[in-house]
Amino acid sequence: MSAITDYGLETPSRAFLVLALCLDDRKGRKPADILHIQKIIRYFEYLRQKREIDYSNFKLGQVSYELEESLRTLQESGLVTNVGTNFQLTDDGRMAAEELKPVTSADDLRKLAFAKQQLNDLSRDELLFFMYKLIPESQINSTEAPRLMNRSRELVEALYRKEVISAAMAAKWLEMPESDFLTSLSKKR
Amino acid sequence: MNYVFDTSATAVLLETCGLGQALQAFGQTADLIAPNRVKAEYMNGARPGRDLETFERVFKTVDVAVASELLPYFNFDSECGEINVISYALRNSESCCVIDEGFGRRICALFGLQLTGSIGIIKELCRHRLISEEERRSIRRRLRQSSFYISKELLHEV
Numbered sequence: 532m533s534a535i536t537d538y539g540l541e542t543p544s545r546a547f548l549v550l551a552l553c554l555d556d557r558k559g560r561k562p563a564d565i566l567h568i569q570k571i572i573r574y575f576e577y578l579r580q581k582r583e584i585d586y587s588n589f590k591l592g593q594v595s596y597e598l599e600e601s602l603r604t605l606q607e608s609g610l611v612t613n614v615g616t617n618f619q620l621t622d623d624g625r626m627a628a629e630e631l632k633p634v635t636s637a638d639d640l641r642k643l644a645f646a647k648q649q650l651n652d653l654s655r656d657e658l659l660f661f662m663y664k665l666i667p668e669s670q671i672n673s674t675e676a677p678r679l680m681n682r683s684r685e686l687v688e689a690l691y692r693k694e695v696i697s698a699a700m701a702a703k704w705l706e707m708p709e710s711d712f713l714t715s716l717s718k719k720r
Numbered sequence: 721m722n723y724v725f726d727t728s729a730t731a732v733l734l735e736t737c738g739l740g741q742a743l744q745a746f747g748q749t750a751d752l753i754a755p756n757r758v759k760a761e762y763m764n765g766a767r768p769g770r771d772l773e774t775f776e777r778v779f780k781t782v783d784v785a786v787a788s789e790l791l792p793y794f795n796f797d798s799e800c801g802e803i804n805v806i807s808y809a810l811r812n813s814e815s816c817c818v819i820d821e822g823f824g825r826r827i828c829a830l831f832g833l834q835l836t837g838s839i840g841i842i843k844e845l846c847r848h849r850l851i852s853e854e855e856r857r858s859i860r861r862r863l864r865q866s867s868f869y870i871s872k873e874l875l876h877e878v
Contacts, residue, residue: 578792645793645830665795694822698728699800710767713728717866 534627535634538608543583544601546631547572547643549610552620553628554644556651562617565602567651569594570662575646577665579639592662592669592676649695660686661695664704688716722751724808725779726819727761727801729838730754734778735769736866737842737859742850743778746841749848753815754779755804784808793827802827809833 540546551571555561563571573593576582586593602618605611610624620628632640650658660679663670670676679686683705691701691712702709725733733739743752754762759781763772786798787807794803802824809815809828816834818841819825828835836844842859845851851859 580792641830648826691823694826697794697800697802697821697823699797699802700795700823703797708764709761710731710764 534610534623534630538605538610538627540627540631542601544572544595544597545605546635547575547584548598548601548605549620549624549628550631550635550640550643551575551647552611552618553625553632554647557648558652560651562614562619563647563651564616565599565618566591566655567653567658568602568618569598570658571643571646571650572598573662574650574665575639575643578642578646588669588671588673590672590674592659592673593666653690653693653695656682657686657689657693657695661690691716722753722812722815723818723836723841724753724755724805724812724815725758726805726817726821726824727758729818729820729841730758730762730775730779731767731770732820732838732863732866733841734771734774735767736862737838738862739842739845739851739859740771740774740778742845743841745850746845746848747778752779753808754781755784755801755808756781757784757799757804758801761801782808787811790827793830806831806833 535541538545540549548568551568552561552563556563572584573586573595576584584595585597586595602611605624606613609621610627611618612621613619650661653661656679659675660682663673663676663679687696687701687704690696691698698709698713702712705712733743746752754775759775759779762775763770784804784807786803787810790803790806791798794800797803802819802821805817805819806824806827809817810831810833816836817828818836818838819828820837825835825837842851842856846856
């Protein structure tokens with residue numbers, strides 16, 4: 532018996548969902564809501580520069596129906612359950628994750644862990660803004676991007692203080708010199 | 721051991737703390753390295769305190785080929801100082817990165833690199849008796865009043 536074959540975890544979308552839910556975020560939490568899961572796996576694919584999951588540009592940026600469908604399948608199979616708006620692994624899900632880890636490359640695991648640590652404790656607006664800036668084409672069809680771009684300054688500062696972006700990246704996103712950005716932050720210290 | 725410095729740590733140590741002389745003395749026991757990109761960033765901007773002469777006395781500058789595996793983490797920007805510092809340390813295992821910014825520090829941790837910050841260097845200078853306790857107190861005051869952003873956590877460490 533292998534959970535990988537029994538539950539079709541050879542499929543990247545299912546495997547990444549199980550793995551993403553077994554990893555800790557920066558606060559040591561494993562559960563995540565659907566928007567964070569979508570963006571964590573998209574960011575992971577951005578980091579590895581390899582697309583295995585189908586994403587389209589929708590109202591909330593790039594989201595994947597394939598992931599949503601896989602998440603439903605995992606719930607029906609009893610590997611994932613939801614508590615409120617958050618999804619988490621069941622005992623069977625955790626066992627499946629342990630099976631998946633050794634057959635996943637160390638580099639992929641590192642990138643997925645990094646993606647979760649980067650994104651899972653961001654607010655919804657911080658998360659969407661970060662992804663819109665990271666992948667500008669994801670702003671196409673977005674109903675949120677214009678509102679968030681109007682709050683660029685505040686959101687960039689929040690992302691910098693949460694150590695999600697560097698000062699160089701922050702300055703670039705705000706189109707200002709890096710030293711001016713750092714000086715402006717020190718005034719708010 | 722060698723230390724490879726990022727731009728903001730360099731500016732904090734040389735300009736805010738005025739530690740050029742102490743660093744020069746420290747350079748007798750450890751190599752203090754700055755990628756050329758860091759030097760360019762240090763000279764950039766309109767800060768009145770920049771001092772290229774001291775910078776060149778303290779640091780050995782090096783050309784660095786950016787490690788391609790780091791690029792996605794930096795949004796494919798190979799021009800920032802941190803990616804050059806971390807690239808150098810990835811190829812030179814005896815190197816310790818000197819980075820103050822949280823994001824760069826997280827990348828160092830992700831790749832298992834040795835890491836310190838400007839506060840760690842100040843502590844090293846104290847340990848080598850290159851600055852006195854009184855100077856350390858004055859540095860703490862200057863850091864608090866600095867126009868450069870330093871997180872509260874780092875300030876508490878001095």
